[in-house]
Amino acid sequence: MSKIISYTNQKGGVGKSTICIQSAFDRAEKGFKTLVIDLDPQGNTSSRLSGGNELTGTKAAQLFLSDLDAIEPMSCKNNSKVPQYCRDNIDIIHTPKNDAELAKIESQPLTISANPRKNLQETLQKYDYVLIDCPPALGNKLVAALMLSTHVACPVKLSGFAVDGIEGLLRTIIGVRDRDNSALQIAGIIINDMDNSVVQRKALESLQKAVPHLLLENRIMHRPPLDAATSLGVPVKTLTYGHVAAKEVDLVLTELFEERVTG
Numbered sequence: 001m002s003k004i005i006s007y008t009n010q011k012g013g014v015g016k017s018t019i020c021i022q023s024a025f026d027r028a029e030k031g032f033k034t035l036v037i038d039l040d041p042q043g044n045t046s047s048r049l050s051g052g053n054e055l056t057g058t059k060a061a062q063l064f065l066s067d068l069d070a071i072e073p074m075s076c077k078n079n080s081k082v083p084q085y086c087r088d089n090i091d092i093i094h095t096p097k098n099d100a101e102l103a104k105i106e107s108q109p110l111t112i113s114a115n116p117r118k119n120l121q122e123t124l125q126k127y128d129y130v131l132i133d134c135p136p137a138l139g140n141k142l143v144a145a146l147m148l149s150t151h152v153a154c155p156v157k158l159s160g161f162a163v164d165g166i167e168g169l170l171r172t173i174i175g176v177r178d179r180d181n182s183a184l185q186i187a188g189i190i191i192n193d194m195d196n197s198v199v200q201r202k203a204l205e206s207l208q209k210a211v212p213h214l215l216l217e218n219r220i221m222h223r224p225p226l227d228a229a230t231s232l233g234v235p236v237k238t239l240t241y242g243h244v245a246a247k248e249v250d251l252v253l254t255e256l257f258e259e260r261v262t263g
């Protein structure tokens with residue numbers, strides 16, 4: 001059975017796309033056939049994974065049509081910037097840069113959120129892992145992603161409001177699970193881009209109190225090479241100066257995929 005993981009947080013800039021992209025490289029390297037669905041109208045994940053090549057095949061916005069007859073994911077096999085394993089094992093359902101059609105999904109009725117699950121039914125079965133990069137909002141696209149997922153992972157950047165944000169997100173996740181997708185499991189909260197400031201340490205303590213069982217044990221610190229790798233669209237471990245970042249990412253992804261994304 002394919003594992004379908006949504007990377008979600010209604011806050012922007014917390015590392016959803018970064019961790020989603022590095023997850024795709026990690027799964028691909030381990031030989032798993034991986035599909036990435038880019039649900040963010042900014043389209044950054046698509047341009048990175050395609051290596052700047054022309055984006056082809058089905059667009060993510062089309063998944064919301066009520067009468068989509070065929071889905072053609074784009075293969076990343078022409079992306080010469082990444083190692084062979086990435087090229088061969090990663091497909092994407094892409095979003096062009098600043099896609100107005102995908103942005104408009106938020107002004108449609110909520111019922112539109114059921115369409116991607118229906119349209120993707122057959123496609124999902126062809127992959128070991130399907131990784132969904134979600135936009136920073138609690139809207140129709142997030143609900144659509146959660147409706148078709150088996151798991152949800154929440155990257156968090158610690159701040160004074162981290163707990164409040166997580167409570168809002170968990171309410172949305174549990175709402176979708178109870179209404180539409182009883183199979184949905186919360187894989188966990190991934191602390192990312194961490195420094196050791198007083199504010200962050202306090203926020204971490206509050207989160208540990210509020211949702212102890214949801215926090216992954218491993219964390220990713222503020223690591224500029226991870227930013228560089230993601231901007232370049234390459235696995236962080238391929239950067240010669242990125243070994244500390246790569247180790248942290250590897251520990252987090254191992255914990256996520258081996259211990260948290262189960263069943």
Ligand SMILES: Nc1ncnc2c1ncn2[C@@H]1O[C@H](COP(=O)(O)OP(=O)(O)OP(=O)(O)O)[C@@H](O)[C@H]1O
Pocket residue numbers: 011012013014015016017018019040134135136192193194220221222223224225226227228230231
């Ligand atoms: N651990 C880290 N260390 C340093 N930089 C990081 C780290 N994690 C993410 N970044 C950088 O922070 C920025 C935001 O990350 P990213 O785009 O992954 O967040 P996001 O949650 O997907 O944002 P959005 O909600 O806008 O889609 C990027 O420039 C990324 O490279």
Ligand SMILES: [Mg+2]
Pocket residue numbers: 016017018040133134
């Ligand atoms: Mg993003």
